[in-house]
Amino acid sequence: MKKSIYWFRKNLRLKDNPSLFNAIKDNDEVIFIYIIDLQTYNPNGLDIHEIGDFRKKFIMESVLDLEKNLKSKKIHLHVFEGDKFKILEEIRSSHGIDTIYCSKEVGWYEEEDEKKLIDKNFELIMSEDPHLIEERELPFNLDNLPLIFTPFRKKVEKNSKIRNEIRELPTIKKAILNTDLKFLSKIEVNDIINHSNTAYPFEGGERNALKRLKSYLWESHNIAKYKETRNGLIGTEYSSKFSAYLSTGSISPVTIYHEIKKFEKEVKKNSSTYWLIFELMWREFFRYVTKKGKKNIFMINGINGNIFNKNFNSDIKLFKKWCNGETGQEFIDANMIELNSTGFMSNRGRQNVASYLINDLDLNWTWGAAYFESKLIDYDVSSNWCNWMYMAGVGNNVRNWAFNPSKQSEMYDKVGKFRSLWLNKKIGQQIIDF
Numbered sequence: 379m380k381k382s383i384y385w386f387r388k389n390l391r392l393k394d395n396p397s398l399f400n401a402i403k404d405n406d407e408v409i410f411i412y413i414i415d416l417q418t419y420n421p422n423g424l425d426i427h428e429i430g431d432f433r434k435k436f437i438m439e440s441v442l443d444l445e446k447n448l449k450s451k452k453i454h455l456h457v458f459e460g461d462k463f464k465i466l467e468e469i470r471s472s473h474g475i476d477t478i479y480c481s482k483e484v485g486w487y488e489e490e491d492e493k494k495l496i497d498k499n500f501e502l503i504m505s506e507d508p509h510l511i512e513e514r515e516l517p518f519n520l521d522n523l524p525l526i527f528t529p530f531r532k533k534v535e536k537n538s539k540i541r542n543e544i545r546e547l548p549t550i551k552k553a554i555l556n557t558d559l560k561f562l563s564k565i566e567v568n569d570i571i572n573h574s575n576t577a578y579p580f581e582g583g584e585r586n587a588l589k590r591l592k593s594y595l596w597e598s599h600n601i602a603k604y605k606e607t608r609n610g611l612i613g614t615e616y617s618s619k620f621s622a623y624l625s626t627g628s629i630s631p632v633t634i635y636h637e638i639k640k641f642e643k644e645v646k647k648n649s650s651t652y653w654l655i656f657e658l659m660w661r662e663f664f665r666y667v668t669k670k671g672k673k674n675i676f677m678i679n680g681i682n683g684n685i686f687n688k689n690f691n692s693d694i695k696l697f698k699k700w701c702n703g704e705t706g707q708e709f710i711d712a713n714m715i716e717l718n719s720t721g722f723m724s725n726r727g728r729q730n731v732a733s734y735l736i737n738d739l740d741l742n743w744t745w746g747a748a749y750f751e752s753k754l755i756d757y758d759v760s761s762n763w764c765n766w767m768y769m770a771g772v773g774n775n776v777r778n779w780a781f782n783p784s785k786q787s788e789m790y791d792k793v794g795k796f797r798s799l800w801l802n803k804k805i806g807q808q809i810i811d812f
């Protein structure tokens with residue numbers, strides 16, 4: 379009789395979930411678990427505490443939806459809070475199970491968890507659930523990962539195969555139910571109300587992720603104009619808004635990829651449909667940069683050293699002004715107020731506020747990245763830290779990437795609609811104090 383633990387990590391879905399498929403297929407009995415973990419990374423000199431309310435809410439909604447979807451398959455999801463090693467030890471001792479199926483996650487701390495479990499004599503059976511392209515499909519080994527995105531993309535587009543979606547889940551033989559475990563917890567969704575101007579009014583969960591995919595592709599066809607709208611600042615439709623669903627793993631990048639290919643066949647193929655795949659390729663590139671760069675992606679000199687000799691000062695007062703949208707630069711302040719009030723900021727906004735922190739305020743970029751980590755509804759370790767490294771010129775960037783926020787707002791917020799939307803509605807944003 380084969381028994382295993384199935385541990386949901388950042389892959390909160392049933393559809394196209396390779397590790398979940400394997401766990402159900404290979405075992406006679408499985409206990410399904412999720413461990414709540416609300417910690418953030420705090421660089422030197424900064425104490426940001428737990429993750430922000432919007433992200434917490436989105437994650438909890440995603441777990442709640444997962445619980446419901448599993449229930450429809452007669453599977454109970456055990457939700458825990460506490461030390462993951464103690465939790466897994468307790469399950470091992472009460473059920474005599476030492477095999478864990480889970481997704482192979484990207485990130486230094488995530489990989490450390492995996493190593494620690496192996497050291498504690500757990501057998502880990504992992505699949506590359508969060509990837510669009512599996513590592514064995516790369517046309518180079520990780521040591522030879524190109525520093526620059528374009529050669530990575532070109533080589534991968536030419537040589538790598540994107541796998542098919544995983545078939546329907548097999549029927550589970552027996553899902554273990556145990557309500558006596560010490561660290562069992564409840565899923566609590568905080569009841570913060572979305573700001574009326576939010577560009578991310580979406581609820582978490584796999585069903586909502588699939589709904590958004592359907593809406594952005596098949597209902598509105600907005601994907602067909604993505605390349606023209608993607609630098610927008612206001613509303614839900616200027617970009618896909620898949621990011622938070624991808625970060626919780628409520629949808630797989632492979633599902634999105636195949637759906638875009640289907641859309642191209644059945645409705646329209648143009649530079650916009652390609653561009654969304656191009657952006658998913660950036661996400662993929664940064665996942666491998668993280669895998670190769672390990673802990674260095676959190677370090678002030680990044681993976682490439684401080685090649686532009688920037689100052690990166692640790693001035694907490696100035697930093698707080700940036701966080702609270704009180705720098706006096708209206709475009710920057712409006713974007714930061716949007717982030718604080720909703721948990722979301724456009725890609726254009728993110729590039730500008732990061733550049734401002736690095737090039738105009740000469741501040742420590744790791745503080746900015748840590749602040750984003752706590753606030754962003756779609757926080758993802760590699761997308762966040764590698765984009766920040768890139769902007770700071772200590773990552774994959776070989777040119778000094780400084781944005782002029784006045785020029786940027788003239789281009790992207792010509793009549794000031796975005797700025798007035800946030801600068802006039804400052805009331806309600808959470809003021810940050812460390």
Ligand SMILES: Cc1cc2nc3c(=O)[nH]c(=O)nc-3n(C[C@H](O)[C@H](O)[C@H](O)COP(=O)(O)OP(=O)(O)OC[C@H]3O[C@@H](n4cnc5c(N)ncnc54)[C@H](O)[C@@H]3O)c2cc1C
Nearest residue numbers: 617618619620621657658661725728756757758761762765
């Ligand atoms: C400083 C900075 C920090 C960022 N932090 C994060 C983060 O924590 N989590 C996150 O998901 N994205 C991050 N991004 C990337 C990007 O801004 C967001 O993915 C995007 O704005 C989310 O909106 P969307 O889903 O509508 O994106 P779309 O424009 O519709 O793009 C589709 C998908 O492609 C991927 N993608 C797009 N642009 C990028 C990019 N530059 N890098 C990596 N993947 C990308 C995302 O998964 C996104 O959901 C960051 C960018 C910057 C400049």
